[in-house]
Amino acid sequence: MLFSALFCCLLGWLCGALPNNLAVECDHHRACARGFCVAGKCVACAHDSHCGASLVCAAHECVQCALDDHCAGAAVCLQNRCAECRSDGDCAHGHRCSLYQCRPSEVDGGHCNSGSDCASGYCTDGRCADCADHSHCGPLLYCQRGTCRELRRARDTCYSNQQCSSNRCLHGVCTECSASHPCEPHQFCDVGTCREPADAGAICLVSLQCKSKICRKRRCAECLHHDDCGEGQFCDDGKCQEKRKPLSSCYTRTQCLSNICKDNRFCVDCLTAWDCPESHYCNQNSCKARGLFGYSCHEDDHCQSHKCGDKNTCVLCTQHRDCERGWYCTAEGTCRELKDLRESCDSNDSCRSGLCGRSGACANCLVNSDCRRFQRCDNGVCGQRRL
Template identity: 30%
Template sequence: MKPFTVLVVALAVCSLVAAKETAAKEEAVKVEEGSSRQGRLFFLTKLLAGPAALECVATKVGYRCHFKSKEDLCPMLLEQMGCPENQYCGSGPDGNICKPKLQVGDTCTVKTQCLSDTCRNRKCKADACPAVDMSIDCMPTQYCSPGEDGNMCVAKKEKGAHCSSRLQCKSNVCDDRGVCIEDKCPHPYMEERCLPNQFCSPAPYGNVCVDKRNNNDQCHQNAECKSGLCRNGVCKANECPTPFSSEGCNQLTQICMITTNGKECLTKLPNQQPCLLSAQCLSGNCVRGTCTDGDGTEMPNGASCSMPTECASGNCVLQRCAATRNGISGVCMDNDDCQSNNCVLNVCAVPAVATTTDATTMTTTTASAAASLLDIGVACMDSADCASNNCVLEVCALALAAFDRGATYSDMSLCAKAARLDGQSSEPV
């Protein structure tokens, strides 16, 4: 053939091949577009079927919505339901399937996946005890400690070991430095496990037994002091052992009382002093809060008294129970000693109470008459001039009844007034 003819044939063949390739590509594009449209249509159909057609499934990239498979062997992912005891429900290529549970150390999402039933920090763990730094499920000499494969019981630490909790230490004490320390005695300010002359003192690195403190040393509790008494932060001496008793004191005149200086022997109280107990009184009787010679019962005439209510007669005259009170000019110490209820300069005077003679007339009082009588020590001419009804050497003196009864007085100035012989003065001395 001629060269020109060969060239024409070759060009025709190339054009035919190119046309076939172009037709094949166009056909492939049509098929792909049709497949994509069918896929989108299928997915849209499933969505229109509602949420019941979808389920949430755990995948390597998180939870995703997948269409439910008709071949699910268990109903709920990551649950035990529908699977044997040593399996859990996981996802498979054709639906949910039961998978073997994971071993200790395997990666997990929930505890149901683990044979140990514990998933912590996304790892299956085998816990021998439930709570760290506690002794639950451990021996008394152990505590619960976290480990690579789970919590485990380990031996408590010796003195000097580092700690983060007292339960980690054998001594049950972890100080503020984070070190196990040992208490020589269990309870501060007590004597337990210490010598008789010692007490348990708190210290920075454990309680220790120290010697009790002397008198006047600083203290916080009674147990710190040799005397057994800490008052106002200072150890005080005890002169006697038992308050409100005479033990260690003079049995007749003293009683043990608590003071700011400790337990001291104090003198018992005389009559008429306030008291709490009869042991405080020299008389041995504390009646209605007052030391007295009586025993709290009504006393007969002649018995010592301090108030009328103590006497059976209802009359306490000159500190003695009497049948009646003194009359006018009788010796008295207060108004209760007098029938007139008016004691003037230790002498019973006429009543000072006003008496009405007539409802329509002016009120007169016998007090005005008494007021005109002269007091003891004032110059007089006759006994009738004196309130005591006794004028001696022209001076009002004590009533004769007082001297007849042998009365004595603590106020010596009255005696001095009665002894004066100054008849020239008309004013009280």
């Protein structure tokens, strides 16, 4: 039965134009297009002051009454409308409660020429009647052939709008909604009846029946694609799941926080250094920070300098050309400025002259023959020969 009704709705029979926004959400930063925000939902009212004169707020709707005290005089509250009575005890002596109105105990239906001949005051077709038109009946009633009758509910048969509590009779049936009378923005029209969209897991035929606007395999779902889920989540069989940490099982990369599923078996941080943040390297599928000078290493990529020395520690240089011009690479892997003549040295490479003398100072000669004519070698430095 439910499938048939919903199939008819899909064909457009008795269905109204369905609203685009099923779940109107609101908060301190996003106000309602109309009404007031209560618990994240837009409603007609939150308290009586939101309603017009002579109306009260009940179940977040502005109505005529919610309690008898809301009605004037001795009137009573029936289905949020004020009426004269709900039983004979509410009427004065000599009167009875008929269709929520107090009437003289005399039975209508006798012959009459005018309304003055009848206790009800209405004469229709020569007979005393309860009413002559709908305005003569109380709330939730309509006039049919001189008799006040209860208004009909959604899906009851009808032949005029006045017979329906919704004031909408379409194709012989009372409806809450139609193409020209859509439901509230947060509702959808189901064969003439306004309904609330369902949560994930409920049965559905079309997406508008779901709060998520997603109907999958005849069930309301949270998602169809990963983009339907929030940040740090993925879509798994219609449900949004949190992305998984390294070493968690996986069968696709979208399940992993790193977006890397190794061998379609488990999540990892990285496969190569390109998968890691800047200044990090990939070590056994985990991203590690590159080391500073002196940190242990096994490859150049493990160091911020991209140079791993002979002693498996990070260095600034491994050869002289790693340093700026006029500098040399020390045995410890640091760059130092080349030394001038007579400055202490430990290798030829540390001297600007390219020669570290026997005395442990930078020199430009070892013997006289290393100097020019008329010069001699004096403590590793060429000077003028003395006369």
